[in-house]
Amino acid sequence: MGKISTRKLYPKWVMPIPGRLLHIEGMMHRIRTIRENKGWSRRQLASAAETSESQIVKLERGERRLTVEWLNRLAKALDVLPAEIIEDENIPRGNQPLINEDVGMKRVVLAGQAAPGLWQPIMTEDPVHYVTVPSFVGFPPVQADFVVQISGPATNLVYPDGSHVLCANADGPVGPVRSGDHVVAERIDGEKLERRVAEYRVDEMGNEWLWPLSDHRDHKAPLPVDSGETRISGIVVAMADIRAVPRGTARQTHKVHGDGNL
Missing domain, CATH: 1.10.260.40 (lambda repressor-like DNA-binding domains)
Incomplete structure (x- = not known):
């Protein structure tokens, strides 16, 4: 990990x-x-x-x-x-911020890492991580509810290894999930959880799929969505490639323990 x-x-x-x-x-x-x-x-x-x-x-x-x-x-x-x-007057060009600074910032939970086959403990004594993100993202603007960090090449066509994806709750105002959305899907096995990011698709027969966003040989096969085992927890609304953030302009966010107190 x-x-x-x-x-x-x-x-x-x-x-x-x-x-x-x-x-x-x-x-x-x-x-x-x-x-x-x-x-x-x-x-x-x-x-x-x-x-x-x-x-x-x-x-x-x-x-x-x-x-x-x-x-x-x-x-x-x-x-x-x-x-x-993209030819859109609402999207600034050059070095201008993609989101106006006036939108403000807010703290959301960094839920963990996303990678097929990476099983993480559901319950942990480790401190909860929070990351500070823009209050609103996208056009039209929506709020991100949590963040996951990409690990590995499973989404390398869109989200690089190490990047953060900002997500809205699938059962929130941005939902319901539609075919073509990029989603966070979770599977639970006992006390462990696997989280992955993929494109959600519904075929002509009504079958639901998690479509890969990768050209890596190990991550090209689509996976069926088994409603009994797979839960779509979020819809991706933005991405931040944190590798591009200069060290001098970034700071560590708060780490708090499970009770939510600083």
Whole structure:
């Protein structure tokens, strides 16, 4: 199990997750503009994104859906934030915070780590970790109720190892869960709990699946949702790649014991 990071997540380092909350599919985007500003051809972008030139043509023309996976892949290739690709006047550009500082900050529970096969004790005498996050995230804005830390490559197409995902309770105002949402799913075995982040999908037969967000060979297979064993506890609304937060601008948040007292 990796070390849990409890650094403060300032608004400028928090990226709202495109998807149901941002409705990016059908949104205008700036792929061609950013590519041309870099002086790149479509072939150069295709090479950097490890895809074909024809795929870039389709994406730029809107003939292929700009999914979360494509958004993150292109952002990495173009060396920009994912939000900078989306053509939306509500999303600031450049080095501006993705969420206005005026929204304020609040403390939420850092629930633990998320990784397939990583079983953690349900009951522990360890102190409860809290992390400070923006009070509202996303477009339209919603509140995060808890945070989990990604461990390993099981979500490497969207959420890097070590990043934090901010989640709203699945049974709260953001719910109910819909096909296409990125979710936190939990399984319990005795006194241990496994937590993973995946895309929730419902097929034509009504079967529910947890779809992988990874190109790692060990994490490509979708898993059926067994209502008797699997509980979807949260809907992902934002991500913070804490590896990018300068040490000088972050501080340790509070650790409290199980009674909730500081």
